[in-house]
Amino acid sequence: MPLINFILAGDTQKVMSLNTKDEYDMPENRRKRVEFRPATITYEKKVAIYCRVSTKSEAQANSLETQIFGLSEMVRRNPDWELVTIYEDQYTGRSKYRPGFHKMMLDSYENRFNIILVKSISRFGRNVIDVLEALKKxxxxxxEVFFEEENLSSKSPTTTLELHVRAAFAQAEGENLSAAIKWGHKRRFEKGTSKMYHKPCYGYKKGAEGHLIIDEPKAQVVRQIFDLYLKGYSVDGIMKYLATNAIKSPKGKDTWSKGSIQRTLANEKYMGNVILGKTYTTAFPDNKQKINRGQYGQFLKEEAHEPIVSSELFEQVQEEIKRRSNIEVVDGKKQRKKTHYSSKDVSKVKEIK
Structure with missing residues (x-):
């Protein structure tokens, strides 16, 4: 048993000498040295930031930067938080798919973060259902999800009710804005003042006053396409002709697509007219663009700009398109024709001067 256990109280000096004797008797180079180790910062919460903007406008682009900066500052001011990642979605528009949001939800299953910071409820989801489903998961x-603008946490006992109310307001605001935009478009369509009447297509460009003027080199290609079609050549034959003559597509590619030829032949702009309302947008929040097959009215503006082809030539092409179609309407029902159109040999096509 060590001697120190038998020393009576009051012999403190002796105890100290016994405790330190061996250390002081050690050679200088064998004495124990104190090593200083600085404290290691340990964060209690790992934080992710989610930001979203829906359009490419400059204001929205700045908004994305502002969101990231503001939420990053929130993390910096909290000593118990560590920013681990930032998720962002740009130019989501009407699309339901948000890659940044999708990646965030996948990462949440790997325990990469404890808190998600979002600028507002409207940035987190497009409608009540989207928000609540994500929060439930x-x-x-x-x-935890924290909405900075609303100063609201998903862990609050009253959050579900408040989110219902706030998200419903956000959705209503979106619906009203969507309705207002549609109403504004329709009024401008009716008055003929919409800028959509002056939207250029292949063969046209905008003049100094914003109106359409003919881009002659490309307009000549448009005329060739109409002439070739009336000479008996199919869409495929026209595609081969354009490729053989090294005529670039509207997108600058070496070959034209079948759809681009078909759209050229059916575009009323080439005879000087413009039809608006060929498509429509479904109700908010889906906002899907669909072809207008008679569900809504359309707006025709005649002689809106200088034509590239005559109205007579354009109408002849439309009749030829109908004649060649392998679909016909009999007693109000569509059915395939028994005959099939056969085009001329493209090798016999000569360049039109």
Whole structure:
């Protein structure tokens, strides 16, 4: 048993000498040295930031930068938070798919973060259902979502009710804005003042006053396409002719697509007219663009600009398109024709001067 256990109280000096004797008797080079180790910062919460903008406008682009900066500052001011990643979606528009949001939800299953910071409810989801479904999944994983603008946490007991109310307001605001935009477009269509009447296509460009003027080199290609079609050549034959003569497509490619030829032949702009309302947008929040097959009215502006082909030539082409179609309407029903159109040999096509 060590001697120190038998020393009576009051012999403190002796105890100290016994405790330190061996150390002081050690050679200088064998004495124990104190090593200083600085404290290591340990964060209690790992934080992710999610930001979203829907358009390419400059204001929205700045908004994305502002969102990231503001939320990053929130993390910096909290000593218990560590920023681990930033998820962002740009130019989502009407699309439901948001790659940044999708990646964030996948990462949430790997426990990469405990908190998600978002600027506002409207940035997190497009409607009430989207918001609540995402929050429910994250809550099961123990992940908190904090909305800075509303100063609202998903962990609050009253959050579900408040989110319902706020998200419903956000959705209503989106619906009203969508309706207002549609109404504004329709009024401008009716008055003929919409800028859409002056949207250029292949063969046209905008003049100094913003109106369409003919781009002659490309207009000549348009005339060739109409002439070749009336000479009996199919869409495929026209495609081969344009490729043989090294005529670039509207997108600058070496070959034209079948669809681009078909759209050229059916575009009323080439005879000087413009029809607006060929497509329509579904109700908010889906906002899908669909072809208008009679669900809504259309707006025709005649002699809107100088024509590239005559109206007579254009109408002849439309009749020829109908004649060649392998679909016909009999007693109100569509059915395939028994005959099939056969085009001329493209090798016999000569360049039109």
């Amino acid at each position: 994250l809550d099961v994983l123990g992940i």
